[in-house]
Amino acid sequence: MVALKSSFAALLAFAACALAAGPVPGQIKNLVTFGDSYTDVVTIGDGGTAWPVYAARDGHFDLFPFAKSGATCSNNITDRPFPSIFESQLPLFFAEKANGTLRLNPADTVFTLWIGTNDVGANALITGNGINGATIVDTVSCAINVFKTLYKSGFRNFLFQNMIPLQKTIMYSADSYPNRFWTAPRNTTEWSVTMAELTTGGNEIAKLMLQALPSSLPGAHIGLFDSYALFTDMLAHPQEYLNGTAPFNITGAVNSCVFPEGADQSNTSLAVCTLATGTDVDSFLWFDELHPSEQADRVVAREVAAAIHRKSGRWATWFS
Numbered sequence: 001m002v003a004l005k006s007s008f009a010a011l012l013a014f015a016a017c018a019l020a021a022g023p024v025p026g027q028i029k030n031l032v033t034f035g036d037s038y039t040d041v042v043t044i045g046d047g048g049t050a051w052p053v054y055a056a057r058d059g060h061f062d063l064f065p066f067a068k069s070g071a072t073c074s075n076n077i078t079d080r081p082f083p084s085i086f087e088s089q090l091p092l093f094f095a096e097k098a099n100g101t102l103r104l105n106p107a108d109t110v111f112t113l114w115i116g117t118n119d120v121g122a123n124a125l126i127t128g129n130g131i132n133g134a135t136i137v138d139t140v141s142c143a144i145n146v147f148k149t150l151y152k153s154g155f156r157n158f159l160f161q162n163m164i165p166l167q168k169t170i171m172y173s174a175d176s177y178p179n180r181f182w183t184a185p186r187n188t189t190e191w192s193v194t195m196a197e198l199t200t201g202g203n204e205i206a207k208l209m210l211q212a213l214p215s216s217l218p219g220a221h222i223g224l225f226d227s228y229a230l231f232t233d234m235l236a237h238p239q240e241y242l243n244g245t246a247p248f249n250i251t252g253a254v255n256s257c258v259f260p261e262g263a264d265q266s267n268t269s270l271a272v273c274t275l276a277t278g279t280d281v282d283s284f285l286w287f288d289e290l291h292p293s294e295q296a297d298r299v300v301a302r303e304v305a306a307a308i309h310r311k312s313g314r315w316a317t318w319f320s
């Protein structure tokens with residue numbers, strides 16, 4: 001009986017601990033977003049409205065968007081001519097904080113980070129362009145360091161959005177074609193196989209690092225939003241997510257352009273393009289060869305907002 005009582009107490013303690021993980025429902029008022037074109041609200045990747053705008057609507061957040069198209073975590077690791085998190089997005093955030101443009105109460109504020117697509121992608125890891133032999137370990141460690149850096153400046157609520165199954169995008173699938181992002185000759189089977197290793201391996205490293213983070217960042221709420229699982233579910237059950245007037249389409253894109261191999265990819269007059277319009281677009285999972293569609297992003301927004309307010313634990317786990 002004593003043993004039973006104490007194991008019941010342990011169970012209660014465990015339940016209380018599980019409840020304490022994550023911000024309390026309604027706590028978060030401000031959403032600060034970092035990332036790449038998946039999250040950029042100015043140069044929008046999905047052809048419509050970006051997910052942070054929908055998430056701010058769904059979760060009643062004030063939005064502070066810092067994500068920039070083309071970004072990687074750091075240009076020290078992968079050198080691409082775009083505003084990376086460490087060299088551009090974080091410096092801008094800290095400059096605005098320092099001069100009073102941004103006044104954010106840490107308790108009310110959550111930071112999301114959705115990065116990795118460009119870090120592992122063409123002209124970066126998959127094509128062997130990591131600087132000084134940088135690997136997936138370096139790009140993922142860099143992403144985790146974003147939260148450590150924000151914690152040092154007083155912030156406490158962090159939600160990490162992992163990489164989607166990029167090997168299922170047209171850009172990185174085995175039956176890919178020369179497109180606006182890549183026209184040079186390549187072995188698409190090799191790219192797809194390697195990309196599957198990078199996304200699954202990178203996401204596993206991120207999960208293990210995030211699970212280890214609470215002990216060094218006391219008082220922080222650290223969560224993982226499993227974009228990989230969500231997109232895998234959208235691929236498996238498109239009828240539960242897509243709602244346009246065309247047949248469900250998880251292999252093509254709203255805006256697809258087939259180039260001749262080796263063509264100048266900036267010259268669209270060389271490409272054969274297919275464009276879905278009107279209510280048909282919401283039948284597609286992909287907007288173009290690399291980006292989720294607006295309907296996919298509405299789902300991301302809804303689920304991220306639900307994760308932050310702890311209304312749904314389906315795609316998110318709070319480790320602390």
Ligand SMILES: *[C@@H]1O[C@H](CO)[C@@H](O)[C@H](O)[C@H]1NC(C)=O
Pocket residue numbers: 074076086
């Ligand atoms: C990038 O490299 C510079 C110069 O070595 C260094 O000062 C900076 O801390 C590095 N940034 C990151 C994110 O590693």
Ligand SMILES: *[C@@H]1O[C@H](CO)[C@@H](O)[C@H](O)[C@H]1NC(C)=O
Pocket residue numbers: 092095096099101
């Ligand atoms: C604050 O810093 C940001 C970023 O450098 C700048 O755009 C803005 O004009 C500054 N505002 C003031 C009031 O100095």
Ligand SMILES: *[C@@H]1O[C@H](CO)[C@@H](O)[C@H](O)[C@H]1NC(C)=O
Pocket residue numbers: 187188189190
């Ligand atoms: C592409 O790579 C795959 C996997 O390594 C290989 O089996 C295939 O022969 C390659 N195709 C060509 C055309 O080299």
Ligand SMILES: *[C@@H]1O[C@H](CO)[C@@H](O)[C@H](O)[C@H]1NC(C)=O
Pocket residue numbers: 243244245279280282295298299
């Ligand atoms: C699909 O559902 C979203 C809500 O998730 C809605 O905003 C959109 O208008 C719908 N699309 C169509 C074509 O009905």
Ligand SMILES: *[C@@H]1O[C@H](CO)[C@@H](O)[C@H](O)[C@H]1NC(C)=O
Pocket residue numbers: 247248249250251252253254256274
């Ligand atoms: C999906 O869209 C593409 C256009 O990118 C089109 O070629 C293809 O036939 C569509 N597939 C289905 C199942 O409708």
Ligand SMILES: *[C@@H]1O[C@H](CO)[C@@H](O)[C@H](O)[C@H]1NC(C)=O
Pocket residue numbers: 264267269270
């Ligand atoms: C684009 O390609 C077309 C057809 O080859 C060519 O006439 C045109 O000059 C090209 N435009 C640019 C800006 O290179």
